[in-house]
Amino acid sequence: MLAIGSQVVGQGCLVYALGQVPPLVVGLALLTQPAVSAAIGWLAYDEVMTPLDFLGAFAIAAALVYLVAHACYKGALFLVAGAIDHEIGSRDVTVLAGVPPLWIQLAEADWSGGEGASLRTLTNSGGHLPAPVVRRLRELFPDARLHLMYGLTEAFRSTYLAPEEIHRSSPEQGNCIGKAIPNTEIMVITREGKEAAPGEPGELVHRGPTVAMGYWGNEEATRKAYRPNPLAPPELLDVERVVYSGDTVERDAGGYLYFLGREDAMIKNQGYRLSPEEVENLLLGSGLVHEACAFGVENPAVGQDVIAVISLRNGSEEGAVDRVREYAINNGPPYMIPKEILVRDELPKTGSGKIDRKGISSAYSNG
Numbered sequence: 001m002l003a004i005g006s007q008v009v010g011q012g013c014l015v016y017a018l019g020q021v022p023p024l025v026v027g028l029a030l031l032t033q034p035a036v037s038a039a040i041g042w043l044a045y046d047e048v049m050t051p052l053d054f055l056g057a058f059a060i061a062a063a064l065v066y067l068v069a070h071a072c073y074k075g076a077l078f079l080v081a082g083a084i085d086h087e088i089g090s091r092d093v094t095v096l097a098g099v100p101p102l103w104i105q106l107a108e109a110d111w112s113g114g115e116g117a118s119l120r121t122l123t124n125s126g127g128h129l130p131a132p133v134v135r136r137l138r139e140l141f142p143d144a145r146l147h148l149m150y151g152l153t154e155a156f157r158s159t160y161l162a163p164e165e166i167h168r169s170s171p172e173q174g175n176c177i178g179k180a181i182p183n184t185e186i187m188v189i190t191r192e193g194k195e196a197a198p199g200e201p202g203e204l205v206h207r208g209p210t211v212a213m214g215y216w217g218n219e220e221a222t223r224k225a226y227r228p229n230p231l232a233p234p235e236l237l238d239v240e241r242v243v244y245s246g247d248t249v250e251r252d253a254g255g256y257l258y259f260l261g262r263e264d265a266m267i268k269n270q271g272y273r274l275s276p277e278e279v280e281n282l283l284l285g286s287g288l289v290h291e292a293c294a295f296g297v298e299n300p301a302v303g304q305d306v307i308a309v310i311s312l313r314n315g316s317e318e319g320a321v322d323r324v325r326e327y328a329i330n331n332g333p334p335y336m337i338p339k340e341i342l343v344r345d346e347l348p349k350t351g352s353g354k355i356d357r358k359g360i361s362s363a364y365s366n367g
Helices: 034-040 057-068 084-091 100-107 131-140 163-169 219-225 276-284 320-331 357-365
Strands: 002-009 012-018 047-051 075-079 095-098 121-124 145-150 159-161 176-180 185-189 202-207 226-228 241-251 257-262 267-269 272-274 289-299 303-312 340-343
Touching: 047 084, 084 100, 095 100, 100 131, 100 289, 131 145, 131 163, 131 276, 145 163, 145 176, 159 163, 163 176, 176 185, 185 241, 219 226, 219 241, 257 276, 267 289, 267 303, 272 276, 276 289, 276 303, 276 320, 289 357, 303 357, 320 340
Parallel strands: 047 075, 047 095, 095 121, 121 145, 303 340
Antiparallel strands: 002 012, 145 159, 159 176, 176 257, 185 202, 202 241, 226 241, 241 257, 267 272, 289 303
16 A cells, blocks of 8 residues: 555544555544544553554554654554464553454464453454454453444444443344444435435445545546535535445434445345345354355345355364354244355455455356
């Protein structure tokens, strides 16, 4: 990722950066906004660690933020993930920021030497953290507060779920992603361009100071994602741009947002629309699955077949796939049960550390 400039705006710091695929101008303000830092609980003496190879563009851009606003915290350590437990212990790290693949790895690591005793704040972003991993992290680091955050590459952070509300993030509670971060407005917009009523699905639309300028060198993609505020008065439509996420959510009467899935990834099976995350969470709930990726494959008889590619917690344990399928059948509706469950040693990741759903789906389709 190539940094092409930075700019201080208000209380935040925007870093304009040439991203990965597609190249993107990224605006980062969360890390230096006092209100958000206070909400998460970061303090001036915190020692912050961010493993680079899991966070990719985020970590490098965040490092640039720290270079511009270096007085915010005692220290910010950006390292390539490896012997993370040793680094945490030797440096007395207090804040650890990561994405799901990192947390899955750390949840299975040996912390018996007390290396994580200094941790007091954990933050997750970049994807949904499976409930079994959340439980394990709370067992490993009982004194650390875990903040679950949802964000967009185009706007950095959008929502967060406070530690005392972690129970809302479980599949049984509807995969809650919390409420908007400070100084940000999150709208739920229907296909008709209206604000959705409580319980009505719609697209998550982000308005606030962290919204980026657009995709570098891609005007068409910029016009599609960055649009006028749909709820603004007609005379103010050209004043600002908001970012349309492509994610389908709903809001309850209390203002909490629930992630339903990406519109372009939804699976249509037997007349039901389901998100890949629903299938993945079902499989992960078996306790046998390390990582899971679900997607749909066209089948005129049912709409789409549900296909799942997984890696197992205990390698190629005999009979594990049959037990995973049995668990899914006993705990999920028929339309959510994968037609095929394929096992891989490790699932491919994108440059930002997320499971490469499109790549895995394409590889399956191409044989």
